[in-house]
């Protein structure tokens with residue numbers, strides 16, 4: 001009898017313990033914090049997919065530091081709501097929304113054209129928007145969705161960043177992943193923690209010498225031999241240019 005009572009008590013206390021300890025556990029498991037104190041008055045930043053998840057937190061932090069931040073979103077209405085929110089939280093009014101659908105090269109070109117007409121400089125570009133495990137579908141240009149949005153749409157980036165395993169809308173297309181995320185939500189990173197590596201790469205002074213490296217948890221991370229292969233990289237570049245109809249150099 002006492003044994004069963006103790007077991008019940010334990011079963012009740014364990015979730016309670018996890019609930020109370022969650023922030024500490026999450027902190028332990030999610031190393032990597034951007035500690036840069038850089039302020040960004042007069043700087044111009046673009047964050048793609050900034051209406052939710054990691055992109056939203058990244059944009060908020062850049063606005064907090066005084067940059068003029070463009071939220072490049074495929075859903076302008078969602079973007080406007082988040083822009084208002086960021087303006088209120090940071091007191092920075094220079095948070096602007098522009099339409100960008102990475103699944104449509106026409107939209108990408110229109111975005112770039114309008115941006116160039118509006119701004120002389122772009123200091124920080126965060127190619128954050130992306131999809132995962134969405135059902136098979138094609139972009140306006142006929143590319144498979146992941147290939148079209150994550151690779152061709154976002155273009156070739158200077159840094160590549162892995163944010164860690166982050167609680168966001170990314171798993172929206174898979175019930176199983178949603179369930180897994182929910183189950184492990186005590187341990188996986190919050191979007192704000194997930195934004196740290198992008199912020200680290202964008203804000204840390206003197207990091208230029210590491211341009212082209214892959215980062216995770218605010219430090220250079222290992223990539224496979226295939227990912228370091230110059231021949232493969234060149235081929236990917238050429239194939240990408242070819243698909244997009246961009247003349248190769």
Ligand SMILES: NC(=O)c1ccc[n+]([C@@H]2O[C@H](COP(=O)([O-])OP(=O)(O)OC[C@H]3O[C@@H](n4cnc5c(N)ncnc54)[C@H](OP(=O)(O)O)[C@@H]3O)[C@@H](O)[C@H]2O)c1
Pocket residue numbers: 048049050051052053054055072073074075078100101102103104127128129130131132149162163164165166167168169170171
């Ligand atoms: N969460 C993780 O554990 C994890 C792990 C590794 C890598 N990442 C990467 O981190 C980035 C941000 O992910 P997240 O976790 O913050 O995901 P998220 O919450 O799903 O946010 C993704 C953002 O991308 C936007 N987006 C998707 N397709 C787009 C398109 N065709 N054109 C323009 N915007 C588009 C979404 O806009 P809508 O809201 O309008 O759909 C949303 O704003 C992604 O590139 C993802 O691959 C995340």
Ligand SMILES: *[C@@H]1O[C@H](CO)[C@@H](O)[C@H](O)[C@H]1NC(C)=O
Pocket residue numbers: 225229230231232
């Ligand atoms: C790079 O990839 C090519 C093509 O797959 C292969 O032939 C070559 O041996 C690889 N080079 C290195 C250094 O791994």
